[in-house]
Amino acid sequence: MQSVDRPSLSLLTAFGRQFRRHGQALMASLADVANPLLFFFMVVTLFPLGLGPDPQQLASMAPGILWVVALLASLMVSARMFASDFEDGSLEQMALAPHPLSVLALGEVAAHWLATGCLLALVSPLFAMMLGLPPQGLGVLVLSLLLGTLCLTLIGAVGSALTVSIRRGGLLLSLLIIPLNVPVLIFGSAAVTEAVMGRDPSTWLTLMGALAAGMLALAPLAVGAALRISLDS
Amino acid sequence: MLLLSAADVSIERGERRLLQDVDLSVASGQVWQVLGANGVGKSSLLRALAGLARFGVEGSISRFEPLLYLAHAPAIKGALSPLENLRCHPACDITSTPAQIAIALDAVQLSGFEDQPVGSLSAGQQRRVALARLLLTDARLWLLDEPFTALDGGGCDWLEECIRGHVSTGGAVVFTSHQPSRFSELQHDLDLANYAVS
Numbered sequence: 534m535q536s537v538d539r540p541s542l543s544l545l546t547a548f549g550r551q552f553r554r555h556g557q558a559l560m561a562s563l564a565d566v567a568n569p570l571l572f573f574f575m576v577v578t579l580f581p582l583g584l585g586p587d588p589q590q591l592a593s594m595a596p597g598i599l600w601v602v603a604l605l606a607s608l609m610v611s612a613r614m615f616a617s618d619f620e621d622g623s624l625e626q627m628a629l630a631p632h633p634l635s636v637l638a639l640g641e642v643a644a645h646w647l648a649t650g651c652l653l654a655l656v657s658p659l660f661a662m663m664l665g666l667p668p669q670g671l672g673v674l675v676l677s678l679l680l681g682t683l684c685l686t687l688i689g690a691v692g693s694a695l696t697v698s699i700r701r702g703g704l705l706l707s708l709l710i711i712p713l714n715v716p717v718l719i720f721g722s723a724a725v726t727e728a729v730m731g732r733d734p735s736t737w738l739t740l741m742g743a744l745a746a747g748m749l750a751l752a753p754l755a756v757g758a759a760l761r762i763s764l765d766s
Numbered sequence: 767m768l769l770l771s772a773a774d775v776s777i778e779r780g781e782r783r784l785l786q787d788v789d790l791s792v793a794s795g796q797v798w799q800v801l802g803a804n805g806v807g808k809s810s811l812l813r814a815l816a817g818l819a820r821f822g823v824e825g826s827i828s829r830f831e832p833l834l835y836l837a838h839a840p841a842i843k844g845a846l847s848p849l850e851n852l853r854c855h856p857a858c859d860i861t862s863t864p865a866q867i868a869i870a871l872d873a874v875q876l877s878g879f880e881d882q883p884v885g886s887l888s889a890g891q892q893r894r895v896a897l898a899r900l901l902l903t904d905a906r907l908w909l910l911d912e913p914f915t916a917l918d919g920g921g922c923d924w925l926e927e928c929i930r931g932h933v934s935t936g937g938a939v940v941f942t943s944h945q946p947s948r949f950s951e952l953q954h955d956l957d958l959a960n961y962a963v964s
Contacts, residue, residue, distance in 0.1 A: 547858040554843065554854035561845030561883070622839025623856040625818055629835055630858040637858065765821050 547632045551640030558617070559648045566648050569606035570656060576602045577660045588665045595664040596725035599674065600681070602660075603653060604718055607682055610649045611689025612706050614642070615697045615760065624697075628764055635757030642690045642756070650682025666729065673728035673738070680741045681721040687752035688713045694759035698766050717744065767794045768830060769907040769938050770815065775825035777810050783963045784810060788825070790940075790956060794906065795933055797949045798940040802958035808942040809838065811958065812911050815940065832859070834905035838912060840896035844885025848876055848895045851884055852902065862902045870901040874924065890916045900928055908932065910941040922948075 542550070559566060580598055581591060618624045618641070627637045657678050658671045666674065692710040696702030724737035771791040777784045784807035792798060800808050813819045815827060816835040834857070842851050852860055852867045862870070871880055874894040876887075884892055893916045900908065908929075914922050926948050929939050933952060940956075947953050 542858050542861060550854040550858065551856065554846065554850070554856070557850060557854075558843045558845045617843075618856070620839070621843065622837045622841040623843070625813075625835070625837055625839070626841045626855065626857040628818060629816060629833075630856065631832065632858055637856070765819055 541631055544632055544636060547630065548636055548640040551627070551637045552644045555641040556644035556648065559644060565610070566652065569610050569649055569653055572606050572609060573602055573653060573656075573660055576605075577663055580664065592665040592667060592729075595661060595666040596670065596674070596722045596729060598664060599657065599661055599666070600678075600718055600722040600725070603657070603678055603682065603721075604685060604714055606653060607650055607685040607689060608707060608710070608714070611645075611686060611693055611710075612696075612703050614645055614690055614693040615763075616693070619697045619763070624760060624764055628761060633757060634760055635753035638690070638694070638756045638760060639753040642686060642753075645690075646683060646686040650686045651679065654678035654682055666725075669731065670725050670729040673734050674725050677721045677724045677734075677738060677741060680738070680745045681717050683745045684717045684741070684748050685714055687748040688717075691752055691755045691759060694756045694763060696763075697760070698763040717741070720744065767936070768792070769794055770827070770829050770831075770833070770940075772815060772827045773825055775811075775814065775823065775827060777807055777814055777819075777824075778822035779807070779810055785958060785961045786963050788956075788958075788961045790815075792907065792938045792940060794936045794938050795952075796938045796954055797929060797933055797952045798938075798954050798956055799947060799949075800940065800942040800956045800958060802962075806958045806962055808958060809911050812909050812940070812942060813837075816909050829907070831906045832904070833907040833909055834859070834899070834903045835909045836896060836899070836911060836913060838915075840892060842884050842892055842895055845883055847881045848884055848887075848898070849880045851895060852898060855899065857899075859905065860899065860902045861904075867898075867902060870898045871895075873901055874898045875920075890918060890921065893917055894921060897925060897928075900932070906937045908937065908939045908941075910939065912942055912944075914943050914945050 628634055630637060654675055657674055661671055661674055688710050692706045696706045720737045720741045724734040727734040769792050773789055775788040776786045802808050814823045841856055848871055849864060849867055868880060871877060874897060876891060876894055879887060884895055913925055933939060
């Protein structure tokens, strides 16, 4: 019986390897990483054309616009989060691993967030300046998007895990997760608006942080369970 | 030593019952070939034995040892090199160092391709990457779904040797294949035609 003291990977190593695997796959397909940024850029350039070039009006709407576009960009990429793993059989293997599926999936989600949400948040000041967002709002915009995209990615991961085995599950996914994204949108745009007005945005940021922490604790469990259900059909 | 036992297993897919009352005990040293026509439920049975399918599976399946399951889908990322694919394998059961993985890749005749993206290799070579895992795992029970697919003659002979070696050191293998039997004296057949629901 050699099974008892079989050397196995520690949980952290297993997490790190899944992170690496997914990160490398993402890095190899730069189009996937650039897509949400390009989408963000295009939509932001369209708003002044549609609304008219009044800088005052644009600046006052900028927090809402930026946040809605960030939400849509995140929705767009999260739909396919587990799709390739489902198709190439990686998910089955993950489910058979001796480690909890939720932890391994979290490794993937983390890589996904870094390549999409986190990157988007860091680039967002550029887009904000295109809309004329006052400079005092930039820092809060980045911070709120960092926390917010983390929430959006985790919610998206749950939705993606639930719908991965369904062909054309995109619409169902949107229906499932847009309602859950609403609080994030409200907190995020409120924080940026407060900062632009010169008031203290910390209430909204704190709420957002709490949401992100809660999600980080609970969403992986839901993702793991959802993936098992998806594999079982 | 018993590695897996299944009793009265029935498998349904969709509304249709595929198999009924399948009994199987796999002990170390045994090679089982699952036979049957296309669509009879060979892959479904293997998935059920691996523990991946629960809905639509009745009966009791006991697994006494960690197992390795190799599906039709190879769990290989085209963007990654063979080395990275194995090192960061999603089953998280490979503890080997990169040097050991390189030796395994050499054994499946992929030396020189270690750092190329797997997507640029041929189907047979991709299959070999997936099969190199057999040399790196500690699992005693292997469940292999159509392992001979896409392999050339030399590859099939290598895989046969590999399975023989594994079995001779106390392992066991359950595999599906349409190829004629290769393991004459070791082999047990599980013909699913006997369990199909008419």
